[in-house]
Amino acid sequence: MAARIILHIGVQKSGTTFLQQVLQANADALVKAGVRYPVSPDWARGKRTVANHEWASYGLLGAEFPWVSHDRASEEATSWQVLLDEVKRTPGTVLLSAEALSVIRTPAIHRLFDALGADDIEVVVTARSLGRALPSLWQQHIRNGRTVSLETYLTGLANERRKGRDHVETDRSAHLWRAFDLGGLARRWSDAGATRVSIVTTPGKPPHLLWQRFAEAIDLLALAEPPTMPTDRAHTGLTAPETLVLSSMNAAIRQASWSGRHAGWIRQAVTARFQARSQRGSKVAAPPEWRDRLAQWNEEDLAALRDTPARIVGDLEDLRYDPSAETTAPPTHEEIAQAGAEAALALATVALQETLIQRNIRRLRHRLTN
Incomplete structure (x- = not known):
């Protein structure tokens, strides 16, 4: 049985796929260092570009994720059981990575902890500023088939945020703010019983610095320079x-x-x-009329984060959004x-x-x- 489980829960657009590439490419080196990153033999099924544990989590938590149907959850029940069996027969430390876990509510966190059954469960969150993350997330929505404009998308987020913390914590549909409100995210997992919550700030470039910070967060400094570092860019966004x-x-x-x-x-x-x-x-950027509001949200969330027990790994300034530094012109x-x-x-x-x-x-x- 794993004595220690590390959950890397994203959030989206914070280098998650890059980190998963490093973990997958160095799975053997991780084992030698005492950390198991389970790579399922069938990880390449479907549209996944890298091994992770998101689909397996559907098999346990199912409709807790607004985009997962009951049929899809049933399809992934076996994947979850296979993963859980591997966790339970692996001694030492097991590392799981699934950015969808950043959106789950407190009862689902308890259900996950109970299923894993470990006394020591740590949570690692990779994050970037709202002013960078939300426009990037919008272009991902478009890549997934949506048609909403960036202005309409941000307006919807503003309406959700205006409903308050209780709404975000309890309403299943408010999943985006459960992930991107870092103060609420850290508090939720800490209060649910995580032994430690670490917030890893995403520096942007160079990418290996993000890995080094992640390695520090999981106490794996021996692999701060991993044997294999991916050369291709993961999930290159659209302009x-x-x-x-x-x-x-x-x-x-x-x-x-x-x-x-x-x-x-x-x-x-x-x-x-x-x-x-x-x-x-030109890259996707926040519209000029939204930049001050995004900066205000950003400061509110950072203030809430500072009031949590979360450990910051990296430079907190990486999470701050400065509208005056935004030089991107419209296309x-x-x-x-x-x-x-x-x-x-x-x-x-x-x-x-x-x-x-x-x-x-x-x-x-x-x-x-x-």
């Missing part, structure tokens, strides 16, 4: 013009009533083309047009390849029948 083009495409796809499978295929092809470009346009018409042209080329390339394959199949069939 502002690319996100606007994809949002319009999502709206057109929805109007055409295409299947989810076909819609996902189109987004994947277009996104891959976008990410291969060298000149991609130009030319940048949007270029992104639109790249999207058209992405689909044309795939269509031409498909046509070539079909032509060769017809030729082969003709030869076989003659």
Whole structure:
């Protein structure tokens, strides 16, 4: 039975996937250092790009996650049991990483702790400033098929936040603020019985500094320089013009009533083309009229965080958002047009390849029948 369990619970857009890449690539070195990062043999099923334990957590907590249906939870019940069995037969320290756990409510935390059954459960949160995280999260929503504008998205978050802490802590639908209100997040897990909560500040660049801070948070300084460091960038985001083009495409796809499978295929092809470009346009940033409000939210949350027992690993200034330092300009018409042209080329390339394959199949069939 694991004597110590470390839960890395995200939050989203804070380098989680990069850290999971490092953990997966160095799983053997971690074992030698006394830490087990379970990597399921079937981790690559579905659309996952790196091994983590999020889907397994669906099998235990199910509909606690607003996006998880009862059928999906039932499908993952075996994954959870396999993971739990591995945790229970592993001595020493086990490290689990699932950023979705950042949104669960207190009763679900107790259920998770009871299921894991360890006396020592530590929680590690990686985080960045709201002014950086929320625009990045919006572009991820667009990549997932949404069409809402950034202004509308932020307005919805403002309305949720205005309902207060009790609403955030109890309403299942208020999951985003349960994760991104760092003070509430740290307090929730501490009060639920975590032996230690560490907040790791995300520095942005260089990426290896984030790993070093994470290694410090889990008391693994011996692997501050891991044998294998991923060279590819995990979950490279879209730029502002690319996100606007994809949002319009999502709206057109929805109007055409295409299947989810076909819609996902189109987004994947277009996104891959976008990410291969060298000149991609301006990054996604908070609209000027929202920057002061995001900074105010940021300061409120940092003040609440300082009143918790959480340990800060890194520089607290990394979590602060300064609107005056925001120099990103809105995307130009030319940048949007270029992104639109790249999207058209992405689909044309795939269509031409498909046509070539079909032509060769017809030729082969003709030869076989003659």
